[in-house]
Every structure is written in structure tokens, then in C-alpha cells.
Amino acid sequence: MSRSNHRAGLAALSICEALLLAMNDHGLLPETEIVGVLRDAAASHENVAGTEAETAVHREVADMINTIIAGGNSVRRT
Template identity: 65%
Template sequence: MNPSANVAGLAALTICEALLLALNDHDILPEGEIMGLLRDAADSHANAPEASDASHPHAEVAALINKIIAGGNSVRRT
């Protein structure tokens, strides 16, 4: 089996989200730590030299993580 990059990326994102939710649900990592982890991940991609080109994968990944942080993240409890 040789999944496409999109399928592999979606699987990885789903697995990571499930892990973050479980870590929070079991009081292993508090929400603030999880949000910090997401911000660090976004920043590392945004600060890559290639990220100055908005169509580069680093810039796209940073934008996606920032969208998750801004409102689509089910880890955030409101």
C-alpha cells in the first residue's frame, strides 16, 4: 500500500488530534500546554526560510495549524 501524501497527511492529523484529545481528557496535558504545542508547531513552519512564499508547504502548514488554533480545534473547551 502506498498512500498519497494527502491521505497520509490527513491520517497523521487525525491521529495527532485524537492523541491530543486523549492526553487532555486524561489530565495528562492541560489545554494550555496543548495549545502551546500547536503554536510551536505553527511557528516552526512559519519561520522556515521557504515560508516567505505563501504557496510553499511550510507556509500552508503554518496557516492550517493557525486555523485549527483559531477556532477549529476540538481540544479547546469553551
Template identity: 60%
Template sequence: MSDYSTTSGVAALSICEALLLALNDAKVLPENEILGVLKDAATAHANAEGSEKEIMEHNAVAALINRIITGGNSVRRP
């Protein structure tokens, strides 16, 4: 993956996290709905098809999202 793609991906992840936090703070979406969005995204990537390389990339994305879900991310507040 190029540096541009990596930088773009990190920026997108940060923006999405901020949006999910804002939606939760504004009481637009409850925590369980936000976690549902993350789980749906992980499942979509886990089930994606394509070349061997594309499948490996999708699996890596699904694994990252699942780590965010289980890792006590900032959407889940103590």
C-alpha cells in the first residue's frame, strides 16, 4: 500500500471515529447502534470476494475493526 493510501486510510478512520463519537454524544445513535455499524462493516469485509490479495486486505480490515470493537475503543465510555 502506498504512503498516500495509508495516510488516507488513517485519516478516514479518524474522521469516522469522530463522527461516531459525535453521534453518540448528541444522542443521535446509542452505543449499541454504533457497535452494530462497526460489526456490520467488519462482516462486510470478512465476506468480501476478489483476488487473493484483495481478500487478504479485506480480512485485515475486518480484523482491525474487530480489534476496535473489542479493544475498549473510545466509543465505549467507562
């Protein structure tokens, strides 16, 4: 991944996490729905078909999303 793509990916991740936190804080989506969105995103990467290299990249993305779920980064858990 180029440096530009890497930075764009980090920016997108930060924006998405901030949006999920804001939606939870303002009562637009409960924690269960936010976790559901993240699980859906992880599942879409876990189920990608392609070459071994392509599926490895998607598996890493799914692992990252699952780490976010486990760490509670996108919801303010009380």
C-alpha cells in the first residue's frame, strides 16, 4: 500500500469511528447496532473470494475490525 493510500485509510477509519461514536452519543444508534455494523463489515471481508494474496489482505482487514469490536473503540461503553 502506498503512503498516500495508507494515510487515506487511516483518515477514513478515524472518520468512521468518530461517526459511530457521535451516533451512539446522540442516541441515533444503540451500541448493539453499532457492533452489528462492525460485525457485518468484518464478515464482508471474511467472505471475499480471490487469490490467496487478496484473501489474506481481506482477512487482515476483518481481523482489524474484530479488534476494534473487542476493544470497544467505536462505542463508549459504560
